[in-house]
Amino acid sequence: AAGSLGSVLRRFLAEYGSGTPSRLKVLDAYLLYVLLTGALQFGYCLGVGTFPFNSFLSGFISAVGSFILGVCLRIQINPQNKGEFRGISPERAFADFLFANTILHLVVINFVG
Amino acid sequence: SAGPRLRLAAALSLLLVLAGAQALAPSHRLTARDLARLRAALELPFADVRSAFYSIVGLHSLGARLADEKAACKFIKSHVDSSSVDSLFYAAQAIRVLSGCEVTISNETRELLLAAISEDSSVTQIFHAVGALSGFGLPLASQEALTALTARLSKEENVLATIQALETASYLSQQADLSGIVEEIEDLVARLDDLGGVYLQFEEGIETTALFVAAAYKLSDHVGTEPAMKEDQIIQLMNAIFSKKNFETLSEAFSIACAAGSLSRNRYHLPVIIVPEGPAAVSHHQPLLKLQVTDVMSQPLTQASVKLEYAKSASSKATVLQETAFTLSGDVFELNFMNVKPASGYYDFSISVDGDKRFIANKVELKVKVSTEVGITNVDLSTVDKDQSIAPKTTRVAYPAKAKGSFTADSHQNFALSFQLIDVNSGAELIPHQTFVRLHNQKTGQEVVFVAEPDSKNVYKFELDTSERKTEFDSASGTYTLYLIIGDATLENPILWNVADVVIKFPEEDAPSTVQSKNLFVPKPEIQHLFREPEKRPPTVVSNTFTALILSPLLLLLILWIKIGANISNFSFAPSTIVFHMGHAAMLGLMYVYWTQLNMFQTLKYLAILGGVTFLAGNRMLAQKAVKR
Numbered sequence: 220a221a222g223s224l225g226s227v228l229r230r231f232l233a234e235y236g237s238g239t240p241s242r243l244k245v246l247d248a249y250l251l252y253v254l255l256t257g258a259l260q261f262g263y264c265l266g267v268g269t270f271p272f273n274s275f276l277s278g279f280i281s282a283v284g285s286f287i288l289g290v291c292l293r294i295q296i297n298p299q300n301k302g303e304f305r306g307i308s309p310e311r312a313f314a315d316f317l318f319a320n321t322i323l324h325l326v327v328i329n330f331v332g
Numbered sequence: 333s334a335g336p337r338l339r340l341a342a343a344l345s346l347l348l349v350l351a352g353a354q355a356l357a358p359s360h361r362l363t364a365r366d367l368a369r370l371r372a373a374l375e376l377p378f379a380d381v382r383s384a385f386y387s388i389v390g391l392h393s394l395g396a397r398l399a400d401e402k403a404a405c406k407f408i409k410s411h412v413d414s415s416s417v418d419s420l421f422y423a424a425q426a427i428r429v430l431s432g433c434e435v436t437i438s439n440e441t442r443e444l445l446l447a448a449i450s451e452d453s454s455v456t457q458i459f460h461a462v463g464a465l466s467g468f469g470l471p472l473a474s475q476e477a478l479t480a481l482t483a484r485l486s487k488e489e490n491v492l493a494t495i496q497a498l499e500t501a502s503y504l505s506q507q508a509d510l511s512g513i514v515e516e517i518e519d520l521v522a523r524l525d526d527l528g529g530v531y532l533q534f535e536e537g538i539e540t541t542a543l544f545v546a547a548a549y550k551l552s553d554h555v556g557t558e559p560a561m562k563e564d565q566i567i568q569l570m571n572a573i574f575s576k577k578n579f580e581t582l583s584e585a586f587s588i589a590c591a592a593g594s595l596s597r598n599r600y601h602l603p604v605i606i607v608p609e610g611p612a613a614v615s616h617h618q619p620l621l622k623l624q625v626t627d628v629m630s631q632p633l634t635q636a637s638v639k640l641e642y643a644k645s646a647s648s649k650a651t652v653l654q655e656t657a658f659t660l661s662g663d664v665f666e667l668n669f670m671n672v673k674p675a676s677g678y679y680d681f682s683i684s685v686d687g688d689k690r691f692i693a694n695k696v697e698l699k700v701k702v703s704t705e706v707g708i709t710n711v712d713l714s715t716v717d718k719d720q721s722i723a724p725k726t727t728r729v730a731y732p733a734k735a736k737g738s739f740t741a742d743s744h745q746n747f748a749l750s751f752q753l754i755d756v757n758s759g760a761e762l763i764p765h766q767t768f769v770r771l772h773n774q775k776t777g778q779e780v781v782f783v784a785e786p787d788s789k790n791v792y793k794f795e796l797d798t799s800e801r802k803t804e805f806d807s808a809s810g811t812y813t814l815y816l817i818i819g820d821a822t823l824e825n826p827i828l829w830n831v832a833d834v835v836i837k838f839p840e841e842d843a844p845s846t847v848q849s850k851n852l853f854v855p856k857p858e859i860q861h862l863f864r865e866p867e868k869r870p871p872t873v874v875s876n877t878f879t880a881l882i883l884s885p886l887l888l889l890l891i892l893w894i895k896i897g898a899n900i901s902n903f904s905f906a907p908s909t910i911v912f913h914m915g916h917a918a919m920l921g922l923m924y925v926y927w928t929q930l931n932m933f934q935t936l937k938y939l940a941i942l943g944g945v946t947f948l949a950g951n952r953m954l955a956q957k958a959v960k961r
Contacts (some may be wrong), residue, residue, distance in 0.1 A: 248892035252892075270868065271867075303338060306957055311954075314947075317950070
């Protein structure tokens with residue numbers, strides 16, 4: 220019950236803290252930031268209304284898109300996944316991440332109005 | 333036997349002739365008013381010898397005489413310039429027309445004129461010289477003149493020069509071979525422009541066209557050859573020339589006068605104008621159809637014989653009369669059409685004018701109206717019970733009396749009206765175009781109009797059923813005056829007859845509380861324009877608070893990163909690294925500038941530059957990093 224949930228959580232955090240390279244933790248912190256930003260935007264929109272709708276969409280999609288790109292980067296640079304990404308070095312993954320983000324934010328800025 | 337067969341052959345040949353005679357009818361002519369206007373345009377005081385020539389010769393063509401011929405003669409003699417071939421031409425031709433006007437020509441003048449007839453002079457010069465010599469009665473060498481003219485004409489190929497050549501040839505002796513010039517008439521006809529199949533004229537204008545007609549007939553009469561113009565072409569030329577009713581210049585008036593004169597007296601073609609006098613309508617009061625048969629100058633052709641080929645009813649195409657001659661009465665030709673007792677309506681008349689071989693456009697088709705008077709008979713007003721339990725009460729009324737008493741139409745009984753229309757003169761039944769029953773509410777001014785329809789026996793019937801006709805009346809009960817309206821184009825006595833009063837009762841529940849006059853022309857209620865309301869926005873405080881709030885996750889991120897121990901210690905100050913970071917920062921800055929100022933195209937341009945630089949630097953930097961790893 221509650222106790223098992225708490226213990227699962229504590230176990231997870233302990234495993235996470237020790238088993239995850241710091242590089243990935245840095246990325247995870249970034250992902251959390253993006254998530255919170257997106258959630259806050261959504262909550263605001265629910266609260267005060269959708270006007271102007273394009274601005275809300277732009278900001279929200281920026282958050283969602285950045286989150287997805289961040290997750291992709293995390294998957295690609297995770298040393299445990301090295302076998303799956305033979306031809307893609309972490310540097311290459313990071314370069315891809317930057318490029319995709321540039322395009323995403325070009326569109327976002329176009330749409331924000 | 334021979335009789336009917338002969339008649340059949342005659343009828344067939346008549347049909348063929350008529351089929352061929354689908355010629356154009358003249359649409360324009362010189363009426364008496366037009367002639368007066370033309371004369372007034374020509375009777376202006378002389379300004380110089382040239383305008384004197386136009387006035388004198390123009391009036392002569394119209395068959396009119398100048399008021400003071402002696403003064404004209406004196407004017408010309410005093411104003412002629414003996415050194416100018418043109419002036420001599422105008423003077424010579426004008427003097428020729430005036431009676432009792434003599435002038436002596438010096439030898440020098442004669443030499444001047446003869447010298448002008450050469451290949452080196454223009455066609456106009458040759459024309460004027462020949463005309464002057466001919467007008468003064470002086471001898472000239474026709475063959476040499478002809479040679480010079482032909483040679484000159486081949487160099488000046490324009491229409492006016494050719495027309496002047498025609499005129500010149502008409503002054504030359506017939507012993508010279510004028511056939512070359514005569515052939516020019518045909519060439520000129522080919523150069524005419526056909527406008528809508530009605531008009532034929534030169535692109536140079538009406539004046540040139542009129543001069544051509546006058547010159548062509550003058551030359552044709554002189555050489556004795558019929559001009560090469562078809563009947564339709566002549567009529568189209570006429571239409572064009574006589575369509576001009578206002579004459580801008582004296583020379584234009586002169587040209588039209590010459591054309592009118594030549595078309596009314598030449599040896600070959602005499603266009604005939606056939607118009608009805610007044611409207612083409614006959615009736616018992618006016619049984620005679622009167623026609624004016626004139627030439628183009630509205631002079632009556634009293635020597636002609638005018639015949640009605642046939643008269644057919646326009647609706648049934650049955651021939652009512654044929655092969656009947658018109659009788660001459662004064663200046664008009666008349667025919668008593670009512671003698672054959674035609675039914676009222678429209679008739680197609682085909683009329684032909686004969687008597688002179690030269691007549692052209694001498695067959696016309698006319699539409700003639702025969703009018704009559706209508707009489708209303710057997711007028712029965714009745715109230716018919718709906719249940720058919722009571723026999724209908726019928727009252728007979730005679731026009732123009734009004735029925736005594738009033739009739740009622742309500743939910744139990746209908747009102748019915750029946751009548752017949754006959755031709756008063758012949759007794760035949762008539763079906764006019766307009767047979768209306770008008771009901772007029774005396775109190776409210778409403779009126780409702782119905783159409784009375786004839787049945788198979790040509791008896792007109794009208795029935796008023798209150799339940800069926802509620803909407804037309806707006807359910808307004810009351811006393812209505814009933815009128816009968818009969819009208820048609822062929823009726824001389826249209827009828828508006830107050831027949832009776834009808835009380836119409838509609839069921840109470842349908843009656844409108846007040847009778848609203850349907851006035852369509854009052855101002856309608858004003859439409860207020862609703863401007864688009866701006867969207868509801870949250871108060872500025874709220875949105876500012878949120879903006880501050882949205883930065884809090886960023887704060888959290890920094891704290892977490894410090895906590896995790898993200899190290900920037902491995903930051904190497906290699907140039908590529910610096911360039912990369914600067915470039916990336918610049919790209920982010922570009923995003924901000926894009927948001928505030930730029931458009932997509934400019935941004936893409938800058939992005940391409942910055943992106944390229946950043947990419948190269950980043951590539952180098954990451955490669956170095958990879959190597960280090």
